[in-house]
Amino acid sequence: xxxxxxxxxxxxxxxxxxxxxxxxxxxxxxxxxxxxxxxxxxxxxxxxxxxxxxxxxxxxxxxxxxxxxxxxxxxxxxxxxxxxxxxxxxxxxxxxxxxxxxxxxxxxxxxxxxxxxxxxxxxxxxxxxxxxxxxxxxxxxxxxxxxxxxxxxxxxxxxxxxxxxxxxxxxxxxxxxxxxxxxxxxxxxxxxxxxxxxxxxxxxxxxxxxxxxxxxxxxxxxxxxxxxxxxxxxxxxxxxxxxxxxxxx
Amino acid sequence: xxxxxxxxxxxxxxxxxxxxxxxxxxxxxxxxxxxxxxxxxxxxxxxxxxxxxxxxxxxxxxxxxxxxxxxxxxxxxxxxxxxxxxxxxxxxxxxxxxxxxxxxxxxxxxxxxxxxxxxxxxxxxxxxxxxxxxxxxxxxxxxxxxxxxxxxxxxxxxxxxxxxxxxxxxxxxxxxxxxxxxxxxxxxxxxxxxxxxxxxxxxxxxxxxxxxxxxxxxxxxxxxxxxxxxxxxxxxxxxxxxxxxxxxxxxxxxxxxxxxxxxxxxxxxxxxxxxxxxxxxxxxxxxxxxxxxxxxxxxxxxxxxxxxxxxxxxxxxxxxxxxxxxxxxxxxxxxxx
Numbered sequence: 001x002x003x004x005x006x007x008x009x010x011x012x013x014x015x016x017x018x019x020x021x022x023x024x025x026x027x028x029x030x031x032x033x034x035x036x037x038x039x040x041x042x043x044x045x046x047x048x049x050x051x052x053x054x055x056x057x058x059x060x061x062x063x064x065x066x067x068x069x070x071x072x073x074x075x076x077x078x079x080x081x082x083x084x085x086x087x088x089x090x091x092x093x094x095x096x097x098x099x100x101x102x103x104x105x106x107x108x109x110x111x112x113x114x115x116x117x118x119x120x121x122x123x124x125x126x127x128x129x130x131x132x133x134x135x136x137x138x139x140x141x142x143x144x145x146x147x148x149x150x151x152x153x154x155x156x157x158x159x160x161x162x163x164x165x166x167x168x169x170x171x172x173x174x175x176x177x178x179x180x181x182x183x184x185x186x187x188x189x190x191x192x193x194x195x196x197x198x199x200x201x202x203x204x205x206x207x208x209x210x211x212x213x214x215x216x217x218x219x220x221x222x223x224x225x226x227x228x229x230x231x232x233x234x235x236x237x238x239x240x241x242x243x244x245x246x247x248x249x
Numbered sequence: 250x251x252x253x254x255x256x257x258x259x260x261x262x263x264x265x266x267x268x269x270x271x272x273x274x275x276x277x278x279x280x281x282x283x284x285x286x287x288x289x290x291x292x293x294x295x296x297x298x299x300x301x302x303x304x305x306x307x308x309x310x311x312x313x314x315x316x317x318x319x320x321x322x323x324x325x326x327x328x329x330x331x332x333x334x335x336x337x338x339x340x341x342x343x344x345x346x347x348x349x350x351x352x353x354x355x356x357x358x359x360x361x362x363x364x365x366x367x368x369x370x371x372x373x374x375x376x377x378x379x380x381x382x383x384x385x386x387x388x389x390x391x392x393x394x395x396x397x398x399x400x401x402x403x404x405x406x407x408x409x410x411x412x413x414x415x416x417x418x419x420x421x422x423x424x425x426x427x428x429x430x431x432x433x434x435x436x437x438x439x440x441x442x443x444x445x446x447x448x449x450x451x452x453x454x455x456x457x458x459x460x461x462x463x464x465x466x467x468x469x470x471x472x473x474x475x476x477x478x479x480x481x482x483x484x485x486x487x488x489x490x491x492x493x494x495x496x497x498x499x500x501x502x503x504x505x506x507x508x509x510x511x512x513x514x515x516x517x518x519x520x521x522x523x524x525x526x527x528x529x530x531x532x533x534x535x536x537x538x539x540x541x542x543x544x545x546x547x548x549x550x551x552x553x554x555x556x557x558x559x560x561x562x563x564x565x566x567x568x569x570x571x572x573x574x575x576x577x578x579x580x581x582x583x584x585x586x
Contacts, residue, residue, distance in 0.1 A: 050473070076475030088473070090466035101463045104456040105474045110481070113457045123456070163474060 003028045003199050004049065004167060009058035011044055018044045019223045021058070026167075031193040032201045033210040036220035037243070042203045043085060045220065046169050049201075050082045051075045063166065079166030085175065085203075087152045089159060091145035095136055098144050098155050099127045102162035126162070133196075134158040134188060150181030157188065161198075168192070170202040174209065182206065186213060211235065219243075283533070287439055291432045301431035302503065307543045308435075308442045309499045314523040314535030315449055316492025321521065322529030323453060324485040325465030326376070327384045329517045330391025334490040336512030337364035337394060338497030340405060343507050346414035353419050353429065353502065357441070360498035361491060367394075368490020372483040379468075388514050395512040410508030411501075429502075438499050445492045450532065452488060461485045493520075522560070526567050528574025537575050 004026040011019045019041040026032050034042050048055050049062075051072040059068045067075060090098045103126040104110050109119065131137040134154050139147065144155055153173060160168060173189060174182040190213045192198050204210050210217060211231040219226040219234060221243045227234060234240055290304045313335055320326045341360030350356060375386050398405045405411055416429035419437075427433060452458045460481050463471050468478050501507040510516065519542065527538025542560060549556035571578035 072473055073475045073477060076473065082473060084469075088467055088470040090463055090470065093462065093466060097459070097462075101459050101471075102474060104459060105471075105476055109456045110460045110476060111457055111484075113455050114451045115455045119456075159470070159474065 001028045002026065003030075003063060004201075005061040006049075007059045007061075009048060009055045009060060011041075011048055011053070012056045017223055019048070019055075019220075022220075022225050023058075024218055024225065024228065026199060026201060028199055029193075029197050030199055031190070031213060031215045032199075033214035033217045034201060034203050034220060035205070035207075035210055035217060036226070039222070040220040041223045042220055043171055044223075046082060046171050046201075046203065049167075050080055050169055076163060079164070080169065081160045081163050081165035081167070082169035083153075083156050083160055083171060083173065085171045087149070087156050089144050089152055089156050092143065094141050094143055095131070095147070095155055096127060096140040099130045099158050099162065102159040103127050103130065106162040106164065130158045130162055133161060133192075148181070150177050150185065153177070153181075153185060154188065157192075161192070165198055168198050168200045170200065172203050172205065174204065174206060182209070189213065279533075283536075284443075287442075290439075291435060301435045303543065303547055305431075305435045305438045305499075305503050306547075307540050308438045309496050309503060310520075310523060310543055311536040311539035312442045312445045312499070313493045313496035314520050314527070314539050315532075316445065316489045316496060317520045318489075318524045318529050318535045319449055319452070319461070319492070320485050320489040321524055322531075322534070323458070323465060324461040324482060326482060326486065327380075327521070328375075328387040328486070328489075329384050329514055329521065330375075330387030330389075331489070331493050331520055332512055332514060332516035333391035333394045334364035334368045334493045335497035335500070335516060335520075336398065336507070336509070337367055338494030339501035339507035339511045340398065340411060341494070342498035342501045343411040343414050344404070346417075347411070351417040353417060353437075357495070357498045357502070360501070361495040364494020364497060365487065365491030368494070369483075369487040372486035372490070373479070376479045376482040376486060388517070391512070391514055391517055395509055395514070398509040398512050405509075408509060410506055410510075412506050414501075415505050416502050434502065438503070441495055441499055445495060448488075449492065453532065457481075457484070522564055525574060526564055528571075528576030528578070528580075530573060531576035531580060534574050534576040541575075 002025045006022055006024050009019060009022045010017070022045065034045065036042055047053055049060065051067070051070055051074075054069045059066060061067065062075075062078060062080060065078070067078070070078075090101060093101075100123060103123055107123065107126060109123070112119065128137070131140060134157055136151065136154050136158060139151060144152060147155070157170075157173070170189065174185050177185060186209050189200060189202065193200050214231065216228065216230055217234045218228045219240050226243055227237045227240050229237065287308070291301055294300060294304055313331070317328065317331045320328055338360040341363035342356045345356035345359045346353070371390050375383060375390060378386050399407055401407075416434060418429060419427040421427055427437070429437060453461075460471075460476065464478055464482055464485075471478050497511060500511065523538035523542045524535045525538070526541060527536065528534030541563065545559055545563065546556050549559040553559075567575065573581065
């Protein structure tokens with residue numbers, strides 16, 4: 001069953017055609033990588049899907065419903081959660097406080113002007129669960145801004161998971177990480193996809209990671225879709241080799 | 250790092266967590282100590298050269314600055330227009346007592362509602378802007394009421410201010426009367442201050458308060474969690490408006506007078522200075538700031554007309570050496586130990 005469906009989606013910024021006529025389908029439970037050189041339109045694609053801005057043309061369907069011009073807050077309600085290229089967390093709060101805010105939002109209790117013991121217990125349970133899933137429990141009381149970049153990313157994913165996403169959009173989840181952090185992040189992404197069944201779309205530059213974990217790969221170049229397929233197909237696609245892998249090799 | 254991702258899954262929170270209850274206990278002890286000091290203030294104040302009215306003034310400014318600080322320090326909204334709600338509270342109380350009732354609690358309630366409801370109505374407009382534009386729009390809205398007070402002479406007394414009302418004794422029960430002399434009034438102020446502080450404390454420790462802090466920290470993140478940030482910022486603005494209006498009402502009672510200056514943006518600026526001076530990330534910071542501000546103003550103005558220069562100097566030194574305010578500085582010292 002397809003979860004996300006883009007039909008001839010375009011986006012232009014003034015004279016710049018950032019994306020043109022992109023059509024792609026992501027199946028339920030899929031782990032999909034989006035790759036392409038800088039400026040290919042990967043982040044623009046994420047911004048369109050997450051409702052950051054609407055497409056100039058074409059249509060987007062999610063879970064059977066049209067979401068072409070729906071605002072980000074409603075998309076979050078429907079289950080589309082994203083992380084950003086630059087980590088967006090609550091930097092001067094502790095890890096626990098970061099996840100507590102996320103849990104309270106997800107539980108729909110953010111407006112409660114006083115805390116009760118029962119409510120605190122429910123919130124704490126959810127927070128512990130989130131820390132458990134992403135494995136950041138040992139750093140619960142550390143200030144998020146003082147964590148390593150990799151751990152901040154993990155916190156961000158914990159925040160995203162609080163909303164029980166149907167579709168997780170990860171914009172360069174391993175950017176700026178060392179080898180070990182990258183491995184851990186990759187393992188986490190794969191684990192969330194396989195164990196929790198979260199359909200995931202991620203932008204990544206590291207080909208080893210992409211070929212290692214993605215079910216399917218979408219290649220963008222210059223705002224157009226160059227190719228789509230599994231690791232084997234993409235690696236052997238002459239157009240991709242010319243436009244993208246060729247430079248790297 | 251690799252170990253952290255896997256082996257810590259079931260691990261209980263590390264030792265840092267144990268430091269928390271101890272810190273919380275210290276905070277409770279501090280609060281109890283403060284309560285004891287404030288409750289006994291009329292008894293010990295004369296020995297340190299103080300008097301009841303100045304203690305009332307400290308509490309009133311502290312309440313106003315703590316109310317403002319819900320928006321400023323905890324939600325991240327710099328308002329230079331909160332004098333409007335302070336002044337509306339003051340005029341509300343004055344007008345009620347002068348024309349409608351001699352019931353002080355009822356007048357206080359009306360003044361608080363007037364200022365608070367105006368803040369509630371204007372908040373959604375102000376929070377549509379961010380940063381410096383938000384500050385500008387709060388000034389503009391605030392000054393509106395200043396000019397109304399000046400122009401509507403028949404009702405407000407114009408530049409001369411509103412006089413002709415006083416603190417009538419409160420008849421609580423048949424035979425039980427709370428007279429509002431300096432000491433009696435101090436305890437009314439203390440009661441209102443405690444009420445305001447409890448409301449703020451409860452809100453800040455609730456999910457709503459956590460949401461306010463999250464707004465200060467990262468609006469983008471919150472938006473993409475599905476939170477309508479402006480709505481929550483407006484709620485913070487409104488609550489702070491009610492608290493500031495209550496303080497304004499008490500201020501009118503303290504002086505038996507209120508002037509357009511209680512609506513002017515210089516007072517808004519004073520409240521911001523008080524919060525920043527004391528420490529706007531700390532719950533009691535504005536209280537400490539208010540104590541310094543009011544006492545320095547009182548003593549320095551006996552010596553020189555330029556008491557503002559003294560406050561200004563203290564403010565500059567504080568911003569240079571304790572950018573987190575005095576309470577922020579003390580808190581950090583404790584953590585470093």
